[in-house]
Structures are given as C-alpha cells and as structure tokens.
Amino acid sequence: xxxxxxxxxxxxxxxxxxxxxxxxxxxxxxxxxxxxEPAFATVRVGFIGRHRLVFVPLAGATVSPKAxxxxxxxxxxxxxxxxxLDGELAxxxxxxxFAHYGLPYQAGPTGARxxxxx
Numbered sequence: 001x002x003x004x005x006x007x008x009x010x011x012x013x014x015x016x017x018x019x020x021x022x023x024x025x026x027x028x029x030x031x032x033x034x035x036x037e038p039a040f041a042t043v044r045v046g047f048i049g050r051h052r053l054v055f056v057p058l059a060g061a062t063v064s065p066k067a068x069x070x071x072x073x074x075x076x077x078x079x080x081x082x083x084x085l086d087g088e089l090a091x092x093x094x095x096x097x098f099a100h101y102g103l104p105y106q107a108g109p110t111g112a113r114x115x116x117x118x
Contacts, residue, residue, distance in 0.1 A: 018071060019073075023043050024043040028041065030115040033115065043055075045078055051085055052084060054077055054078065054080040055081060080101075
C-alpha cells in the first residue's frame with residue numbers, strides 16, 4: 001500500500017475500476033485508526049447538481065499517471081454507502097460501508113470509530 005500522504009496529492013484525480021471505466025474523482029482518504037494506513041477513499045460521483053461521495057476500499061488499488069485504479073466495479077462503487085459533499089461519515093454508519101464490500105468490520109480500540117479522514 002502507498003502512504004496516505006501520497007494519496008492526498010491525488011485529490012481530484014480520476015478513480016477507475018478494473019476495466020478502466022471512470023467511477024469519479026478522488027475526494028478524500030480515510031485511514032484505519034488502528035494502524036493509520038489508507039483504508040478507504042471517498043469518490044465524487046453523480047451528475048451536475050446531484051453529486052455525492054461514496055466510499056471505496058483502497059486495498060489492492062494501484063496508481064498510474066492521472067488515475068487510481070481500484071479493485072471494485074463501477075456499479076458496485078456507485079451503489080456504495082455515501083455522504084453529502086459537505087457531510088461526514090457517522091461512526092454508526094461505518095459497518096455498512098465495510099459490509100457493502102463484504103469486508104469484516106470491527107470497531108477500533110475501546111469502541112472507537114474505525115475510519116478517520118486525512
């Protein structure tokens with residue numbers, strides 16, 4: 001995995017699926033609060049006036065000039081739990097983000113939230 005600092009440099013760049021189809025633009029990186037490693041990204045999707053941010057796992061993602069390629073299909077990502085452009089992910093909504101991708105979820109130490117925005 002690449003450092004979270006490097007991913008911040010990609011804000012606004014394309015996020016594509018394994019086939020190279022554009023999903024949207026990278027908005028933010030969320031790290032796992034247990035190990036401070038990049039875990040999810042929010043991707044800006046939608047049409048003019050109807051944008052939202054959806055979450056996509058960064059495990060297995062690769063970077064190339066002007067794009068981040070994730071392991072998940074555009075349709076799956078587009079249907080992922082999301083937040084408004086100016087919203088934030090509530091701790092109670094974290095399990096649904098993981099479940100959407102079939103990933104196990106366990107709260108951080110002492111029940112703390114698992115994802116933190118960087």
